[in-house]
Amino acid sequence: MSTRRTRATALRVLRQLRHDPRTVALLLAVPCVLQILIHALFDSRPAVFQSLGVPLLGLFPFVAMFIVTSITMLRERVSGTLERLMTTPLGRGDLLVGYALAFAVVAAVQVTLVSVLSFGLLGLDSGHRAVFVVALAIANAVLGMSLGLFASAFARTEFQAVQFMPAFILPQILLCGLIVPRDEMAEWLRVVSAVMPLTYAYDALAQLALPAALSARFWADVAVVAGVTVLALGLGAATLRRRTP
């Protein structure tokens, strides 16, 4: 790995985004609008907003970065730029870490904006742990990014890549505990949700929404999120081949 190549890759991905202001605007505005909607929806039940709002802060970047990364990487494969890069000294680690850095920066901006809105204007309460929420949301973004990188290897077209969102992400959102608490699920659903990384990300975020002190379970959740991110990046690296058929 080389820091110059990694940094250049991160900068290149950010420059690509900069030339697409509409995508940037959507990335930043959509989570804010959704958070406002949810706040209005549960206007008469602030407790519900409190229990949904904090986890959602972490889910927005997860979903957004999954989609953006899988499409960007697919383009890289289809346009021939990946083949060009793979014939240069650029390492697979340079490429993946470059991507991770770039999207972590975008996620940080996105999360900061929604957090200021949620904690500042919408009255969401996360006590002294707003910093934790932001940090965890960025970790979720990198998790979404790494899963997106991996998923992009199985798409041949942008249509397929977009369909991976409902295929990979929606089941995780349904089963993570956000909609129905996991202890109320049928046994087999609980087993399925136990192997889904978002379950742990959600669990950690949900604990941040509670006033209680952080338990060992929180840190175990964080460890799972970090572990799966590294695993998915490793699997993603395995799909970047110097030689292809």
Added chain:
Amino acid sequence: MSTTIEVRGLRVVRGGREVLHGIDLDVEAGQVTGLLGPSGSGKTSLLRAVVGAQIVADGSVTVLGLPAGTATPRSRVGYQTQASSVYADLTVLENLDYFAAVLGASRSRVAEVVARVGLAELGSQLALSLSGGELARLSLAAALLNEPEILVLDEPTVGLDPVLRQELWGFFHELADAGTTLFVSSHVMDEADRCDALVLLREGCVLVTGTPESLRRRTGAADLDAAFLALIDEADEGKA
């Protein structure tokens, strides 16, 4: 003259079909070697094997004395794919800045290359707004950044107008005169005459190699188109 690319018994299978059936080939240093043949004859597979991007079923490809695709050849070979292989949503300079960083080339080299291919005026234009010819030159510029000893170009002139093609071939010879080895594919036979050496590929086999002059002499044909047709007939008769 020395050999910079040495191909021995190269077999490539793509999509369950063998597309190269045991190729033997030497590419001499400091020349423009043309790889000609109809589309589907295996030109791209052969070039990809030379840059180490192709999974090879059998045989060997040696580049600058080392196995193709290993780290040293990777930093000394420039490759332009058939697609332009640049980022459409970046400007000319942003594209080249990135590829320069990847290849370990200096920033001053970017300015040099961008002027060399005649894109200096268009530095801040997005690649997607470039014409076909400008895009081809940007793609070539990216392959030139690390001052490669070997330049592998896959159909660099396809779809370009005659003036631009003439210009590019002139440029290729300037590079060869400066010591670069060029291995250039084309499916347009009239480009064959612009090469120092020729390799004619047909249905995954090397039909013939030699200089344009030697091929004309051998077949007695006036132009290379006719010479190639005569060689194909000769090969078919040999088979029958």
